Amino acid sequence: MSAGFRDCLRQLEDAGELLRLKRAVDPRHLSALMAQAPQATFFESIAGYPDWRAAGALLSTRRRLALAMGCSEAAVATRFEEGIRRPIDARLVDRGPCQEVVLIGDDVDLTRLPLPMMHVKDGGPYISATLVVSKDPEYGRNVGSYRMMYRTPRETGIDLVSSSDMRLYYQRALDQGRPLPIAVAIGVHPFELLAASYKAPIDVDEFAIAGGLHGAPVDLVRCRTVDLEVPAEAELVLEGELLPIGWTADEGPFGEFSHITGEVKWNPIFRIRAITHRRDPIFYVLQMPWENDWLAAPVIEAAGLQALRIASVEPVAIRAPVGGCCYWTLVASVKKRPGEGKNALLAMLSVAEVKLAIVTDDDIDIYNPDDLDWAMTFRVQADQDVLIVPGARGKHIDPSVRAGALGRGGLPTTAKLGIDATIPEGVPRSHYERLRYFAKDGVRLEDYR
């Protein structure tokens, strides 16, 4: 059996990274309290919701992400790559704690869950920690993560504006006038969320990637009202269907992972047929933007490493900086041969929606902004080392793509920028030899205090 959400909470607590709050908290205050806590937060009592506890901000720092992944902070990308390289198929089991309580029909009522208020301008309370499972008759199972906005006790909005496999599944169902059944697991291990964040080829089962990360199969149970499977260890599951109405229902604004409030979007509606949960459930509030950002980091970094290797460029280090929301920017150092600065840029700019890529040589510490600035100052000639790719796939929540001018369901494009901050061809490496102080190793400051 693979680890679950509660195992992650235990890992964080053992490392001193979990703060327990004992006093009852109104769900409207969950996010604001988490934003003040230096650690992940566990709410032992929720006012008005005696059966529920809540937890959040589990992965709001690179350190906590690394703890959850069981590796060093520098190794999150390579750790994630291991999961991709060694997938382990999920295992179907007869029963799981996520179905200890089953609510169907008239018993379905989202207002019985401690739905949190997150940001000042949000269009409603949001469910942010979702693992959404869907199926297509031709392509098979897909697992992704999509935010959901409360609408009524049995309906939520869902953000399906961006390109994704599930958007394709929905479009195919919509073309036939059919709803798309989905199941939403909340409160799963970060490995499942990481796998869901990965833009896997359409025929790859994200649960197998999660299994690769765990080193053990993810146990799945069949849903009660839809022909789908969800992690048996989940805290809570919503079963239902995306209505065949297209991109017609208002959704948002929401505090996006770009750290700004998005616009109202036009999206489908999720109608819920069943709610199942544990007998003593914990509601996971994925704290925006930080947890979303850090969940993206290993995925984007690993994709960058893969792209570089496919381009026959040898990477030394890679980083998706939090300033680019761990998503839009990639910085890499490489062991460069002539021409490979540009090859590296072309590879890195092919990753997802990365719109800024910087490549340096292996003597630059890409985690040190001063070192990176130094490389960009002295190794870059703007007329030779800057690459601009117009009209590539963009993302709505980047205000500069002007998504507001698109029609409903429209997809934006973006320009991409690459900066080759490797030593230019024809310039000897010796020209970049750093200053060294005379006799530095021969004297010690302590001896002169």
Next chain:
Amino acid sequence: MSPLAESLAAELSARPRHFGELVEGHMRTPWREFLLAWGELRAADVLARDDEGRYLIRTSR
């Protein structure tokens, strides 16, 4: 509609508001009760949005 749902509708008829502004004015109301009333407004299909994402009551269909 429940009295709370009618009260929310009246507030939105007076001027457009972000959802958070509505919530702020009803912090003494139990959260579940508020969400049920909001669900009534949604189900009644009377809500519209302005360019800033604020809710308002639709005047014509």
